[in-house]
Amino acid sequence: xxxxLPKNFEHLEYAxxxxxxxxxxxxxxxxxxxxxxxxxxxxxxxxxERPHRYISWVRWxxxxxxxxxxxxxxxxxxxxxxxxxxxxxxxxxWLNDLRHCAEWLDKRPxxxxxxxxxxxxxxxxxxxxxxxxxxNILLTWLVPKSAREMLYEQLKIKMANNFILPSNERKxxxxxxxxxxxxxxxxxEGHNWTPNLWAESGKYVFGKNQSPSQSPDTQRIRIDAExxxxxxxxxxxxxxxxxxxxxxxSSMRLVNPDLTECFNSNYGFLNSAxxxxxxx
Amino acid sequence: xxxxxQLDLLGHRMFGTLHDSSLDxxxxxxxxxxxxxxxxxxxxxxxWVGDLGSSIADRLEKLGYPTxxxxxxxxxxxxxxxxxxxxxxxxxxxxxxxxxxxxxxxENLAHLYSLKELVVGGFCGGAVTALYAINARSxxxxxxxxxxxxxxxxxxSSTTKSTMPEPLTVDAYQENIxxxxxxxxxxxxxxRLISAKADxxxxxxxxxxxxxxxxxxxxxxGKRKKTLxxxxxxxxxxxxxxxxxxxxxxxVLSVASINRAKYYRAYGLNPGVEHLKSKLSWHQIPNTTHAxxxxxxxxxxxxxxxxWLKKNYPTQDSGKSLTT
Numbered sequence: 107x108x109x110x111l112p113k114n115f116e117h118l119e120y121a122x123x124x125x126x127x128x129x130x131x132x133x134x135x136x137x138x139x140x141x142x143x144x145x146x147x148x149x150x151x152x153x154x155e156r157p158h159r160y161i162s163w164v165r166w167x168x169x170x171x172x173x174x175x176x177x178x179x180x181x182x183x184x185x186x187x188x189x190x191x192x193x194x195x196x197x198x199x200w201l202n203d204l205r206h207c208a209e210w211l212d213k214r215p216x217x218x219x220x221x222x223x224x225x226x227x228x229x230x231x232x233x234x235x236x237x238x239x240x241x242n243i244l245l246t247w248l249v250p251k252s253a254r255e256m257l258y259e260q261l262k263i264k265m266a267n268n269f270i271l272p273s274n275e276r277k278x279x280x281x282x283x284x285x286x287x288x289x290x291x292x293x294x295e296g297h298n299w300t301p302n303l304w305a306e307s308g309k310y311v312f313g314k315n316q317s318p319s320q321s322p323d324t325q326r327i328r329i330d331a332e333x334x335x336x337x338x339x340x341x342x343x344x345x346x347x348x349x350x351x352x353x354x355x356s357s358m359r360l361v362n363p364d365l366t367e368c369f370n371s372n373y374g375f376l377n378s379a380x381x382x383x384x385x386x
Numbered sequence: 387x388x389x390x391x392q393l394d395l396l397g398h399r400m401f402g403t404l405h406d407s408s409l410d411x412x413x414x415x416x417x418x419x420x421x422x423x424x425x426x427x428x429x430x431x432x433x434w435v436g437d438l439g440s441s442i443a444d445r446l447e448k449l450g451y452p453t454x455x456x457x458x459x460x461x462x463x464x465x466x467x468x469x470x471x472x473x474x475x476x477x478x479x480x481x482x483x484x485x486x487x488x489x490x491x492x493e494n495l496a497h498l499y500s501l502k503e504l505v506v507g508g509f510c511g512g513a514v515t516a517l518y519a520i521n522a523r524s525x526x527x528x529x530x531x532x533x534x535x536x537x538x539x540x541x542x543s544s545t546t547k548s549t550m551p552e553p554l555t556v557d558a559y560q561e562n563i564x565x566x567x568x569x570x571x572x573x574x575x576x577x578r579l580i581s582a583k584a585d586x587x588x589x590x591x592x593x594x595x596x597x598x599x600x601x602x603x604x605x606x607x608g609k610r611k612k613t614l615x616x617x618x619x620x621x622x623x624x625x626x627x628x629x630x631x632x633x634x635x636x637x638v639l640s641v642a643s644i645n646r647a648k649y650y651r652a653y654g655l656n657p658g659v660e661h662l663k664s665k666l667s668w669h670q671i672p673n674t675t676h677a678x679x680x681x682x683x684x685x686x687x688x689x690x691x692x693x694w695l696k697k698n699y700p701t702q703d704s705g706k707s708l709t710t
Contacts, residue, residue, distance in 0.1 A: 116465040121390040121401055130388055134401075134463055153437075160431045160462060168465075186433045187403060187440065189388060267680045271673055272643075296436020296679035358542065359472040361429045362460075 115139055115171045123188075124180075126206050132187035133180040133207060134164075136171035144380060145211050146170055146221045147241070148179040149204050149228025154260050154295045155342075156186055159225065161362055162340050169369045175221075175376075176214075180207050185297075193291065193298040196306040197231070197253055204231045208240050219385050221245060221376060225341060227256060230310045236326055237315035243327045243379045245372065246312075248342040253310035257299070258283070264294045327379045336360075337368035387447075391454070395490040401463035402456035403432060403440070404499075405447035420528070420699045421501040422446055422453040423492065425484075425512035427534075428476055431462035434509060436679040438687065445688045450701040454495055458484045458515075476540040479511040480619055485518040492519060496526050505699065507531030507637075507691075510676070517625045520634060529698060530629060530636040531691065534676055537653040538617040554599045555617045556652040560645045562592055612654050623653065630664035637694040639678070639687055642670030667694060 118137040123130035148167060151159055167177040182200040184192035204222075211220060219242040224232035229249035236244045250256040261279040268275050277285075282292050286304040293299070338344040340363055350357040387409040391402040424439050426432050432455040433440040443453040458479075460466030469475050492504055504526050508516035513535035519527050538555055554562065569575040606613035614623075629636055640646055640657055647670075650657040658670045669690055674683035 116399065119399075119463075119465070120392065121463060123388065123390070132388075132390070157430045157433070157435050161429060161468070164463065186431065186437060187388070187390075192437070267675055270675060271681060293680065295677070296438055296441075296684050358474070360470060361472040361475050362468050362470050364470065 116168065118171075119168075121187075124206060124210055126183065126203065129183050130189040131180060131183060131203055131206065133178055133210075134167070136167045136177040136179075138171045138174050138176055140172075140174040142176055142216055142218050143174040144176075144219045144221050144243075144376070144385070145214070146175045146177045146223055146376075147204070147207055147211060148177060149222060149224040149232050150179060150181070151226035151228060152256060152260060153182070153185045153192060153297050154263055155226060156181070158343070159341055162365060163225070165362070165365070166369060169373070173373060176211075176218075178207055178211055191298075193300050196300070196303045197310055198306060200227070201231050201234055204228075204235055205238070205240060208235065219243065219380065219383055221379075223247075224249070226250060227253070230256070230312055233312055234310070234315050236328070241326070242383055243329065243376070245329045245331060245376065245379075247331055247333055248338065248344065249312050249330060251312055253307035254304075257304065257307055260294060264292070267295070325383060327382060329375045329379060331372055331375055334368055334371075336363055337365055340365065391456075393491070393494055395494060396487055398459040398487055399465050400456055400459065400487065400491065401432075402454055403443070404452060404454050405440075405443040406452040407447050407450065408452070419499065419501045420451060420503050420505065420695075420701065421495060421499060422451050422505045422507060422531075422695070423495065424453065424455045425458070425488070425506070425508035425515050426455070426461070427508070427510035427512045428479065429461060429468075429472060432457045435677050436684060438677070438679060438684055439509070441684060442688050442691050445692055446695065449692060449696065451695060451699075452499060452501070456491060459487060471542065473540050473542045476511055477542050480514050480536060480539055480622065482515075482518050482621060484515040485521065488515055488519055489522050489524070492524065492526055501526075503528035503699070505529035505531060505695065507533070509533040509678075510536055514619070514622050517622060517629065520629050520632065521625055523632075527634070530634055531694070532636065532638045533678060533687065534640050535622075535638065537619060537622065537650065537655070538615065539619045541617065554595045556615050556649050559596070559599050560648060562596060564645070566592070614654065615652055618653055626655075630661070630666065633663075633665050635665040635698045636667065637690065638666070638668040639690055640668070640670055641674055641676060641678070642672040646670075 115136065115138055118139065119134060121132065121134040123132055148163065150156055150163060167179055170177045180203065181188040182203050184190040184195040208220060221243040222232040222235060222241040223245040225247045229246035230253055232244050232246065235241055258279055261282055264282060265279065283304065285292055286299060286301050289301050291298045291300055333341060335345055335348040339347060340360060347357055347360055349360065349363065387407065389404045389409050391404055393400050424443060426434050426439060439455050443455055446453040457464040460468035469478065495501060496504060506516040506519040506527060513532035516530055516532060517535065602613065647657045658668055660667050671678060671683045671686055673681035678687050
């Protein structure tokens with residue numbers, strides 16, 4: 107067992123749904139019993155990555171709650187615990203989900219800064235939301251350059267699956283994209299990608315969002331944090347397992363590694379940003 | 387309609403989801419209560435990879451079966467301690483780490499939601515836990531649905547240097563046979579051999595282990611009782627046999643592939659063969675992978691769930707024809 111198990115406040119956690127356009131948007135709230143410093147809205151990764159990042163993502167939420175933050179995480183519509191069919195939604199809907207959660211947090215008692223923390227897709231959406239003037243701090247992890255790049259990367263899963271199937275569908279990623287552009291639906295790891303999803307992805311490029319409503323006196327802070335090798339491997343499947351010994355036999359895969367170092371350094375970033383905002 | 391459930395059981399806080407059309411006040415209230423409980427595989431959250439679990443639950447809800455999905459302690463949203471390494475977690479699950487919370491969960495759900503009976507289903511390691519549900523011989527458990535059940539215990543190797551190669555598992559044996567076949571037919575492989583760049587260490591270890599595996603197989607020829615592979619999960623096999631003795635209706639869904647069929651046969655099972663006497667129904671899903679998602683499997687799995695439940699546990703809606 108690792109040593110970052112939450113020491114408290116798990117008993118306060120609760121999950122429920124928010125209603126949004128006839129669907130149930132699943133969320134989990136991690137309250138804190140410490141004096142409230144800020145609220146953090148966790149915007150998770152894309153559907154295909156969600157199950158593989160879940161355990162560490164939840165532990166990060168618990169770590170933050172144990173350090174005086176109230177944390178909310180949620181599932182995008184059509185994904186995980188939220189209702190709806192994946193193929194009926196796209197980036198605009200998921201951005202609305204994020205905005206909906208931010209507004210819900212904003213209505214909670216005690217006015218404190220709102221931090222949006224995005225991982226992968228969540229970072230792209232958080233970037234847009236901050237540009238719309240929602241949130242005080244944006245923390246991003248493993249942010250793709252664009253939604254197109256992210257989808258292109260995820261198509262590797264489709265290729266890997268097809269490679270081991272007896273079917274003769276041996277296509278390149280560009281051929282799958284051509285299918286999407288031709289109006290076809292492409293199934294990737296149980297989710298049906300629609301032409302609309304691909305078309306919308308063109309509008310999501312990180313750091314290219316201009317704020318139409320942001321007043322010049324409102325200070326907003328962006329932190330694009332670089333993760334250490336262990337955290338990058340855990341949260342994004344980036345690089346080999348850094349805990350594997352060179353020359354070792356069959357390696358053991360990580361499910362719940364000790365991410366204390368990553369958590370502490372990002373906690374430090376958030377502290378500095380809050381001081382900069384003058385709210386701490 | 388979905389509802390989040392949070393239960394405190396045996397010192398664990400467990401998060402789950404109920405899919406039940408009767409939660410919707412506009413729907414007619416139903417009197418039957420055959421519940422379905424679905425368990426995720428290994429480390430995955432309760433919606434499963436590709437949201438297969440939630441997709442199945444949505445379908446069953448429409449047929450009138452209240453369907454529950456739960457995160458076991460330490461997984462998904464449920465707090466708890468789990469090991470650092472995946473293989474250790476899998477080994478714990480396969481050895482029955484989730485059995486006590488499962489028994490408590492079944493009893494609680496039956497009590498809270500006035501269920502007259504429960505069908506327990508699970509995927510991979512979750513299927514093993516589901517099978518353990520019958521160990522308590524509770525009259526509540528009236529059926530099992532096992533997706534890609536794992537018959538072998540997972541090896542947990544150390545991260546330091548290995549010394550002697552361990553005997554091959556059934557899976558590894560089949561993978562190696564496939565590898566040999568592909569290497570024999572590969573021009574590049576022969577080129578490496580001729581240019582003395584072949585991976586001699588690989589071939590040396592492989593032949594030794596294949597010989598060892600073959601010898602074990604030869605030794606079991608002619609014996610009345612089949613010699614099972616050393617990694618066999620005996621505890622799970624006992625539960626399997628108990629389910630057959632008790633004639634508990636069981637649906638098994640597995641990938642239709644030659645290697646997967648050989649895998650199950652190595653542990654003395656007959657994939658794809660229906661056994662009416664012990665109420666075992668086994669279907670193989672073609673052109674898909676272990677996750678049962680690609681190649682239309684996600685839909686096909688849901689259809690098998692629907693048909694099997696309607697046949698074995700008819701509800702008010704059972705007059706509807708079986709899905710084809």
